[in-house]
Amino acid sequence: MINRRQFLKITGAGAAGFLTCGMSSLVDKEKAYAAGQADSGFTPDLEIALKATPAEIPILPGDPTGVWRYQGQVLKGDRASLVNLERSYLGPVIRTHRGQKVRIRFTNDIADKTIVHWHGLHVPADMDGHPRLVIPKGETYVYEFEIRNRAGTYWYHPHPHGLTGPQVYGGLAGLFLVSDDEEKAAGLPSGEYDIPLVLQDRAFDRSNQLIYLSGNHMEQMNGFLGDWIIVNGHPDFSLPVATRAYRLRLLNGSNSRIYRLAWQDGHPLTVIGTDGGLLEKPVQRRYVMLGPGERLELWVDFSSYAVGSETALVSLPFEGGMIGGGRMGRGMMGGGGYVLPNGAQFPVFKVKVNRREKATSTLPQRLSTIKRYDPADAVNRQSPKRFHLVMRRMTWTI
């Protein structure tokens, strides 16, 4: 413990030089990244140009919808590292593997300030897209980091203060997948049998343009909820499958909607991964709740289905999804309610079994090894900090 005078004395005698120097070099480094200049000494295995840009894309029949979207291009490394989703406003799926060094040159081509956050990735602070790092239109921020995560499903989205919601809603989002040797050894379905599925909801006006936050009281309390369920950028999404096993990677990319996911035909969900990556072993669940930003990986075997048959992933009804009870009925949109409130039942996407394929569909029983931390190894095991958690008037307090 030092008092203020001692602190001033210490900083006055040389430590100030160190502090200022440390801070200015960090700021200089950020300025360099913001100016599109990469740090020297970093040799990327994969280099990508990524741009946030306005676009028009057909979503509903009729007029195209004005959106923002991420567009990507591989500048160095494996071209298959970027996978574009067909006719979608979503950004390219970025595929990486653990240990890979990645450089991403992000250019802002939209009118608002923006920056990209790599949701779930372990990256240094100046690579994490903090809101203070936003860049205006026309500028480029250079990201350089090594992939340190376990194999799993992560994602990227804008992170400007106060504008993240509308920018994600406007179309700026994409998946960021990480693989590793452990995952390869597990032998999960891969290639065309490893399917990304981004779940979102949207509302459109009469000319097919996106509506966001009409300003009614319900939305201010509960957040925005659209009346169209959009998967990978498409309404009424249908997934064609063969009679074999698949790996489905789900992201809830909605702004406020919570899903209670289940198979329509009552089969349990076979969960193989969540936000932190692959599980140690698969688990069966009747349903899984998925909040905004969360990911879920499923293994599913369609080998017992007849060609021509259909099933669906649905969101089951639930209580308590809304502040104020969520009892607003259909057709009350104009009156301040939701057409499709949180907790409503609806199909998320259809699955159509359209061809026979002979493939072994074995569910691996071992997926990954998760390192467990023992409280006995904590550095403060002799003096643990205790936190008191209370809830009062919709606020958690520590």
Ligand SMILES: [Cu+2]
């Ligand atoms: Cu996020």
